[in-house]
Amino acid sequence: MAKNSAGETPEQSEFRAHCREWLKKNVPAPPAFKMPATSGGILSLEQLEYARSWQLSAYNAGLIGCDYPSEYGGGGRSNCQAIANQEMRNARTPVLAGMVGLQIVAGSMCIHGSEAVKRRFLGSIFSAQELWCQGFSEPCAGSDLASLQTFAQRKGDRWIINGHKVWTSMAQFADWMLLAARTDKHEKYKGLTVFVVPVKAELDKSVTVRPLVKITGDAEFNEVRLDNLEIEDSYRVGEIGEGWNVISTTLAHERGAGFYIEPLSGGQGLQSKSQKAEKIYPLVELARNSVKNGKPVSEDPVLMDRLMKMLTRSQGIRQMRRMRSVKDLAGNPARFAMQDKVVAADYLQQMSALAMEIQGCGSTLATSDPNAPDGGRWSRSYLDSFGATIAGGTNEIQRNIIGEKILGLAKTK
Amino acid sequence: MVQPRNFGFGEDEKALKEVAHAFFRDKFPTDRLHRLVASNWKQEQESECYWDRSLWQEIVELGWLTIAVPERLGGAGMSTVAVAGLIEEAGRAALPSPLISTLSACYILDACATEGADLALALVVDGKTFSFASGDRYGSWENETCDISVSDGVLNGTAWFVQEARKADYFLVKAKSELGLGLYVMPANTPGVNICADKIIDLTRDQAHIVFDNVRYDDVQVVAAPGEAVAALQSATPAMLTILSADMCGAAEWQLQTTVEYARSRVQFDRPIGFFQAVKHPLVDFMTEIDQSRALTYNAACAIDHEPEMAEQFARMAKAAATDAVGYGSRISVQLHGGIGFTWECFVHLYMKRQLHSQFILGDAAYQRAKLGALVLA
Numbered sequence: 001m002a003k004n005s006a007g008e009t010p011e012q013s014e015f016r017a018h019c020r021e022w023l024k025k026n027v028p029a030p031p032a033f034k035m036p037a038t039s040g041g042i043l044s045l046e047q048l049e050y051a052r053s054w055q056l057s058a059y060n061a062g063l064i065g066c067d068y069p070s071e072y073g074g075g076g077r078s079n080c081q082a083i084a085n086q087e088m089r090n091a092r093t094p095v096l097a098g099m100v101g102l103q104i105v106a107g108s109m110c111i112h113g114s115e116a117v118k119r120r121f122l123g124s125i126f127s128a129q130e131l132w133c134q135g136f137s138e139p140c141a142g143s144d145l146a147s148l149q150t151f152a153q154r155k156g157d158r159w160i161i162n163g164h165k166v167w168t169s170m171a172q173f174a175d176w177m178l179l180a181a182r183t184d185k186h187e188k189y190k191g192l193t194v195f196v197v198p199v200k201a202e203l204d205k206s207v208t209v210r211p212l213v214k215i216t217g218d219a220e221f222n223e224v225r226l227d228n229l230e231i232e233d234s235y236r237v238g239e240i241g242e243g244w245n246v247i248s249t250t251l252a253h254e255r256g257a258g259f260y261i262e263p264l265s266g267g268q269g270l271q272s273k274s275q276k277a278e279k280i281y282p283l284v285e286l287a288r289n290s291v292k293n294g295k296p297v298s299e300d301p302v303l304m305d306r307l308m309k310m311l312t313r314s315q316g317i318r319q320m321r322r323m324r325s326v327k328d329l330a331g332n333p334a335r336f337a338m339q340d341k342v343v344a345a346d347y348l349q350q351m352s353a354l355a356m357e358i359q360g361c362g363s364t365l366a367t368s369d370p371n372a373p374d375g376g377r378w379s380r381s382y383l384d385s386f387g388a389t390i391a392g393g394t395n396e397i398q399r400n401i402i403g404e405k406i407l408g409l410a411k412t413k
Numbered sequence: 414m415v416q417p418r419n420f421g422f423g424e425d426e427k428a429l430k431e432v433a434h435a436f437f438r439d440k441f442p443t444d445r446l447h448r449l450v451a452s453n454w455k456q457e458q459e460s461e462c463y464w465d466r467s468l469w470q471e472i473v474e475l476g477w478l479t480i481a482v483p484e485r486l487g488g489a490g491m492s493t494v495a496v497a498g499l500i501e502e503a504g505r506a507a508l509p510s511p512l513i514s515t516l517s518a519c520y521i522l523d524a525c526a527t528e529g530a531d532l533a534l535a536l537v538v539d540g541k542t543f544s545f546a547s548g549d550r551y552g553s554w555e556n557e558t559c560d561i562s563v564s565d566g567v568l569n570g571t572a573w574f575v576q577e578a579r580k581a582d583y584f585l586v587k588a589k590s591e592l593g594l595g596l597y598v599m600p601a602n603t604p605g606v607n608i609c610a611d612k613i614i615d616l617t618r619d620q621a622h623i624v625f626d627n628v629r630y631d632d633v634q635v636v637a638a639p640g641e642a643v644a645a646l647q648s649a650t651p652a653m654l655t656i657l658s659a660d661m662c663g664a665a666e667w668q669l670q671t672t673v674e675y676a677r678s679r680v681q682f683d684r685p686i687g688f689f690q691a692v693k694h695p696l697v698d699f700m701t702e703i704d705q706s707r708a709l710t711y712n713a714a715c716a717i718d719h720e721p722e723m724a725e726q727f728a729r730m731a732k733a734a735a736t737d738a739v740g741y742g743s744r745i746s747v748q749l750h751g752g753i754g755f756t757w758e759c760f761v762h763l764y765m766k767r768q769l770h771s772q773f774i775l776g777d778a779a780y781q782r783a784k785l786g787a788l789v790l791a
C-alpha cells in the first residue's frame with residue numbers, strides 16, 4: 001500500500017485528520033473536582049462518571065477500539081489505535097474509565113473468546129457501558145499464578161465457582177470480572193480455565209467485595225470472595241483446561257506486549273505534551289525552581305548529573321518505543337515489547353526517588369500539606385511506583401521471563 | 414587520642430542495650446505501633462501526632478532521657494556509644510517519641526557551656542522534652558541559614574522542619590542578629606509561639622513549622638549569645654548525626670529480619686521465595702550495607718567519646734552510609750513482600766516511611782559526602 005512521507009497509509013492519514021478534527025471540538029474541560037492521573041486512581045463516583053462519559057464520546061467518534069473488528073463494536077481499522085493515541089496525547093484528553101477492560105480484558109477476549117462472548121462484551125468494554133476487573137491473583141497465588149485455587153465445578157451446562165481473589169483493582173466499580181479458575185485439581189497449568197463472571201449483579205449475593213487500602217492510604221484495590229457463584233458455560237473464555245494460554249495473552253496485553261494496543265488514558269491538565277516517559281519535564285521544572293542547602297539545585301553538580309542521567313533514560317525509553325515499531329531496525333520486536341514494563345516501572349521509581357532528593361526535606365510532606373513542593377506528588381509517586389514494580393507480574397518475575405524467552409537462559413521454574 | 418578496640422562498648426553499654434531491647438520487644442511490638450499510628454487511618458489524619466505517653470513516662474522513669482546530660486547536672490552522662498545502643502533499639506521499634514530530639518538538644522546545650530544551658534539541661538533531668546528549631550524554608554542543614562531573627566529582645570520568623578514539635582515541652586531556637594547566630598530556650602506554650610503541624614508521610618513522627626511572632630525572652634533563655642551558636646552546633650553535630658544513624662540502623666535491622674522471615678515462609682512455585690536469587694541476593698546486600706552502617710555508626714560514637722578530632726568525618730560517613738542502606742533496604746522490603754507489601758495492613762510501609770523521613774533529616778547522603786569532602790580535602 002502506498003505510504004505518505006510520514007510512513008502512513010492513506011487510511012491512517014485520513015484517520016489522523018479525523019481524530020485531530022474531532023478532538024479539537026470535543027475534548028471536555030477539566031471538571032471542577034480533582035481527577036486522578038490514571039484510571040486506577042479513580043475513587044469517587046463523580047470521577048468515574050466523568051471518565052466514563054469521556055470514554056463513551058471518544059468511542060462514538062471511533063477513537064477507542066479502532067483496531068478491533070467492527071462486528072464486535074470495534075473500528076475495523078488496522079494500526080490506527082496508535083494514531084488515535086498520538087492525537088489524544090497532543091490533545092491532553094481525560095482519563096478513560098474502563099482501562100482494565102480496554103487494556104487487560106479486550107485483547108485476550110477477542111483472541112480467545114467465543115463468537116457469543118465477543119458480541120456480547122467487547123462493544124460495551126469500548127464504550128465503558130460496562131466496567132471490568134481482573135480476578136487472577138489469590139492470597140497464595142501471585143507470582144506463581146498457576147497455583148491458583150479458585151475452583152469452578154461443572155454442573156451440566158453451568159459452573160459453580162468458589163474462591164478468594166486479592167488485589168483486584170476496580171472491583172468496587174466493576175460489572176464483570178475476567179476470572180481465572182481451576183477446573184482440574186490434578187493438573188497445574190492444564191487445569192485452568194478462564195471465565196467471565198458478574199460482579200455488580202451478584203454483589204452481596206454470591207460475590208463480596210471488600211476494599212483493601214494501599215500503602216498511600218487510598219482504598220484502590222479489593223479482595224473479592226466468590227461463594228457458589230453460578231454461571232452458564234457460555235461465559236467461558238477459551239477451552240476448558242486452556243486457561244493458561246488465555247492468561248498468558250491477557251498478561252502480555254497488561255504488560256504492553258500484546259497484539260492489541262490499548263487506548264491512551266490521561267494527560268488532561270498537564271502543562272506539556274505528556275507521554276508517560278516524558279514526566280521528566282516536570283522534574284526538570286522542579287530542579288529549576290528548587291533550592292537545596294542554601295543554593296539553587298541547578299548549581300549542584302551531583303544532582304545535575306543525576307538529573308541528566310534520568311533525562312537520558314527517559315529519552316531512551318521513548319526512543320525504544322519508537323524503534324519497536326520500526327521492523328527493520330527492531331530485530332526481534334518481542335525483545336523491546338517485553339522489557340517495556342520493567343524498564344518503565346524502574347524508571348518511575350528511580351525518577352521519583354531523584355525528585356525527592358532534589359526536594360530534600362520537603363519530601364517529608366504529604367500531598368495534603370499546602371507547603372509540600374509540587375503538591376507532594378513526588379513522594380506520593382515514589383510510594384505508588386511499587387504498584388508498578390509489583391502489579392501485573394513483579395519486576396523479578398519479568399526478568400525471569402525475559403531472560404528465558406528472549407535470552408534463552410535456563411528456566412528458573 | 415585513640416579509640417578503644419571495642420568501641421568503648423563495655424558492661425554498662427551492653428546492659429543498657431539489652432534492657433532497651435527487651436523493653437521495646439515486650440512493651441512496644443510492631444502490632445502495637447501499627448494500632449497506635451495506622452489503625453482507622455484517614456487522609457485528614459496526616460497531621461496527627463500519635464505517641465504513647467504512658468510508655469514515654471516509663472522511658473523517662475528509666476532515666477533514658479537524661480542519658481546524655483552530664484553527671485554534674487544530675488544526668489546519667491553516659492558515653493555516646495551507650496546512647497547509640499539505646500537509640501538503635503528505639504529505632505528498631507520505630508518508636509514515636511521525642512527521645513532523639515531531646516538528646517540532640519542535650520548535645521547542643523552541653524556544647525554551649527553557659528549557665529542558661531545548664532538550667533535547660535536541668536529541665537531535661539526533670540523529664541522535660543526538647544526539640545531543636547532551626548531549619549529554613551528549604552530545609553537547609555547549614556548552620557548559617559536561618560529564617561528567624563532577633564532584635565530588641567524579641568524573636569520573629571519561622572523555623573521549618575522542626576522534629577517532634579508537638580511532643581516537645583521546649584524549643585531550642587536558632588536565631589540570627591547582627592552579631593551572629595544565637596540559641597534561645599523557649600517553652601512551647603509561650604505566647605506568640607505558633608506550632609503549625611506539617612502533614613507528613615512518616616506516621617511515626619510529627620513535624621511542624623513554628624512561627625515566632627514577637628516572642629520576648631529573658632536573659633536566662635539565651636543559652637548561646639549571638640555569635641556563639643555556630644561553634645556549639647558544630648561540636649554537637651557529630652552526635653546528632655550519629656544517633657540518627659543509630660535509629661536508622663535499628664529500623665533497618667527490623668526491615669531486614671521482617672523481610673527475611675517473609676522470604677522464609679512465603680511459598681511460590683513450591684518453594685519459599687528466599688530460594689530464588691532475585692530475593693536472596695538483595696537481602697544479603699541489604700545485610701552487608703546495614704552491617705557497614707552500624708559499624709560506621711559505632712565508630713562515630715566512639716570517636717565522639719575518644720577521638721573528637723575525627724568525630725565529624727566519621728559521623729558524616731555513618732549518616733551517608735545509613736541513608737544509602739535504608740534507601741535500598743526500604744525499597745526491597747516492600748518489593749519482596751509483593752502485593753501485601755503494597756498495603757496499609759502490612760507493617761513494612763511504616764518503616765519505609767520512617768526511613769524516608771530519616772534520610773532527609775540532617776541532610777541526605779550526598780550532602781554528608783559533600784561535607785566530608787570539604788573536611789578531608791581541607
Ligand SMILES: Cc1cc2nc3c(=O)[nH]c(=O)nc-3n(C[C@H](O)[C@H](O)[C@H](O)COP(=O)(O)OP(=O)(O)OC[C@H]3O[C@@H](n4cnc5c(N)ncnc54)[C@H](O)[C@@H]3O)c2cc1C
Pocket residue numbers: 133134135136137139140141142143144166167168169170221386387388390391392393394395396397400412413679681682686689690691692748749750751752753755
Ligand atoms: C497496585 C496493584 C494492583 C493489582 N491489581 C491486580 C488486579 O487487578 N488483578 C489481579 O489479579 N492482580 C492484581 N495485582 C496482583 C499482582 O499481580 C501480584 O501482586 C503480583 O503478581 C505478585 O504476586 P504476590 O503479591 O503474591 O507476590 P509474591 O508472588 O508472593 O512475590 C513476593 C516476592 O517474591 C518474588 N518472587 C516470587 N517468585 C519468584 C521467582 N520465581 N523468582 C524471583 N523472585 C520471585 C517476587 O518478585 C516478589 O518480590 C495487583 C497488585 C498491585 C500491587
